[in-house]
Amino acid sequence: MAVKRKASTLEGPVLKRRTRSSGAIVEPQDVLPATPTKVIRTYGSGRTRTVLAQTQRENEGDILESDEGPREGPHENDIDSESGSEDELILSPSKPSRNARVTRTPSARRIMESVEILTPSKRAPRIYTSRSSRNLSETPGSSSRLPSLEQPERSQTPERSPPLPSPKKNQMRSTGVAPSNTRHVGPCLNMQKRAVLRALQSLPDARADEGDEDEEQPRNEIVMQQLDDLLKATVTRGEGNSCLLLGPRGSGKSRIVERCISNVPQKPIIIRLSGWTEYNDRLAMREIAHQLFQQTGTAYNVEENEDLDAGGEENPFLDTIGTEQNQLLLPPPSHLPALISTLPTLQRPTIVILDSFDLFALHPRQALLYCLLDTVQSCRAGSGRSALAVIGVTSRLDTTNLLEKRVKSRFSGRILRTSHPRVLNAWTALVQDVLSTPISANEDDPERAETWQHTWKTNVDTFLMDDAVSTLLREVFAVSKDIRVLRHLLMGLVLRLTESSPFPSASHLSAAVSAQRLRLQHGELHALPYPSLCLLIACMHSRTAGHDTFTFEMLHERFTRQVRASTAAPVQVNGGSIGMVRCPRPVMMGAFEEFIASRIFVCVMPATAVVSKEFIKYRCTVEFDDLRKAVAKTGHAHLKRWMNKPQ
């Protein structure tokens, strides 16, 4: 239920967002119940428009102000800035005709008004408030910073609209809370971290209704409804049904299936198969027999099997411990069609779930699919036999094309498509939800917990209003809408909170993004020991010389030559040579083998016993730039010189 409530409070920003991005596109008539799909898909362009608008502000600031002037009074302050940006959007040069824009302006204005009246939500400006306005609100009265903003309409924002995290609270955070409560921050922060992590693990449940508020009904709900109907038809009316649940990874396919199954009125027999675990038909059939046995308590096709066993000779090499009963339980592969055709004869209807359906289509002759779908097709409602439903779950788009003709013709062709949430708001709402998970009340000091809760919430709000944060989220969202990505980002974010910086910030998020999403290929090159760095530099020189593949001998040769060259000068400091440090060959070999183990050096030829290990050819996966930066970071003068030495 909490979810629902969140969703409804979210309506504000979402609706506004829609009008914001669509103001110039959608006709003003379909103001509120607008067809949302058009709008959402233009997300990217909306973003560019925002950027354009921001660049435009300086030029058109005066126009905007005069536009806003009369509207200031009756509305909530913080939304004014929002409508201001709306105006900017409309005035932005993304549309060819300026006249058209001007004529449309009033109607767009009307849209905004209606929205404002509907949702005077305080969370509204979260995404759009710029960092500058936040900074201002943190230091109230510091209007000395205003000139730097150069935007008249922006400069008015703080006076007119103190955003939600009131200056007082923020001040408390920036000055009071953290230092004075350092002792208390630790336990509370720990509890908060754990609470957030727990919330993250049960994330999918909280997500159901967040997705597309601006559609009449989210796509996944429609799918769920359809699947629910289908299964009910099978269970109650005895129809044989087959369908394919298709959608990108992490879009909630399995969850929909699980929910629908739990909604089914009678308790059907459920057989779950996965293309990953049952990678051939024999395994699949064993699994079916097992699951049937577990759920019905009867073993099927036992008699035939016994006969077969009696005929066969005893194989002394088979592991016979515990397999005798197994053998009794499991029919031989030739009885697969027979086993599946017993499904309709059971007392209860059966639902077969094929996870990774596309992999089953790769089995030879698609025998399992053929048998299942054939049985489904021959199910007749009202014949007194139990029905069978087959649900395929896959993320591969061309799955139906993989099916053989005879299999395809038996498949109903019903494809239910799930999807990710298509607007960023779903994500921001989720972030808000997850981060503001309350911690369980602390018995010994409830006040402190409450104070913490308050401060935490304020800081989360500030965090979400940060422009950098929304930019980061938007960038990630543009690449992958998978909710699991967001989960990993938030986990990374939460784990980065320490007692010295206990509240989420954009820098934490960007660190999490670079750790989880934009991983450096080889992050810690600078921490490598000296022989390893030498080998890598030798690699780079070898590559420059045109030898992409190398043997250990080649690298070692380059290294020894470099050492000789650098120690050639007869200069000594404090009795020691100033050249590069020597490194014995076996130590170098050890470093080389470590690289092979961590796959920084990849073997390019099949390893044979004929080639001794120092002559096996390898390729290096480290790039020149990464190494250059790493060497610079080590501050090792000799290595730096060698690295930059032309050869």
Add this chain to the structure above:
Amino acid sequence: MDTAGYREFADNINTILSSPPPFLYIRDSNTPRITSSVLDSILSSAENLRYAHIDAVACFTPRLVFDSILNALARWTPRWSDGCANWSKVDASDESYNTSLGSFMRGLRDIQSDVTNTGKGKGKAAEDAQMVIFIENADRLVSMPNLMVPLTRLAELSQLDSTLSVIFLSRVRWEDIRPPLGASPDPFVVDVQPLTKDDATQFLEAKYLRICAENPCDAYNPSFLPLYKQFVSAVVGINFPFTHDPNELAYVIAAQWPHFIGAALREVSEEDALPDEPTRMRLLRSFTPSMTAGFESLYPRETHAADWVESLPTATNAPSSSLPRMHKYILLASYIASSNPPKTDLRMFGRGLDERGKKKKRKGGGGARQGAGKVAKVPQRLIGPSPFPLDRLVAILGALIEENEDYRTEAPESMKIPGEWTDMEVSRVGVLGTISELTRMRLLQRTTAVDKLDGPPVLKCAISYEAALEYARELGVPLADLLWETA
């Protein structure tokens, strides 16, 4: 266990374990063994948690993986007296869990239900017991492709969603072992920070104290700790640039510490006193060469610590001069045949009848000539020996012997033509027998199949340049003149 440098990691893991994600990937490219032990101690001290720690090197078949995981999760130790039976549920023993992934996951569910049931009896605490499967050296799982994907999505497949999580630890990046086609969900990645010098020193000191506590002996006494600290910081200071692995450093230190403390105690007169500062400095300085030397022979494990301490000769691949003369000639010929391009043989060894006795020294300019924009040729000795047919070996052998051995006194009168005697000598069956003997000794390598009949057998040299030089010196052959490319 509070290992230096792992505090942040331990904090993070403890936080994560409060509600672990289904799939966690820990990457440590430097010291995975230490990380593994740290993680193990974290897991074993966590409450309400059952965990299985397996090593993918040891569990190299699916069956081993299944059995080790299930036994560890069920806290079951196979006993000899029971016939080493694996864990199985008490009432439903009609199935072995290790036959397939399906049965393995049934086993997981059975364990989970067992845990939950017993938990209800004992109290509520055990009810929400987490199960964690921790797989070390996870990159080895790649050899079991059918297992890799199911393991990464085990929680989902076994329907133990929030109670099961899988942790992979590897020194390889996830991107390098990720199954194709996005079959596995991307894990939550935890990177382990590399250890610093201070961390390594602290690790070694903690290890000393642990040894003192567990296994006190003369050299390992808590009262020596100040001296040990100095010794360790000296060894680490010298050897840390070469390896960052504290375990390797510990091995080197362990080989030398008893001697050092022995020398230190001999310096002081009375019992239970440590030498003063100048003495310590002097001792450390006198031990410095052996710190380096110890590292250089102990880190690559050319010898083991006990042998090194007694300074026994190391068993290396050094040329053994005990070989008969003909063997050495053959090996030398094989080295020349493997190093020189076949086309150069005539220029190196060939000469007319009248030129006999005159040395024609030809030096090749292998890598020197090089056109603009052309890739320089890599010297043959760097890319390894090239194969050669048996005929060529015999021919070069003949030339070598003719040049360097004086058979003329033995040669019968009938053999007037120069080289005739040598030709006879090198085509004896004994030479061929020696070649096959050397092949069996792996001083020569045969690259063609033994049962191949057509064409001459193709061989490759298997001795190093140093060995070849040594043989050449013993035989008095000017090897440098006979090689096409100068070293």
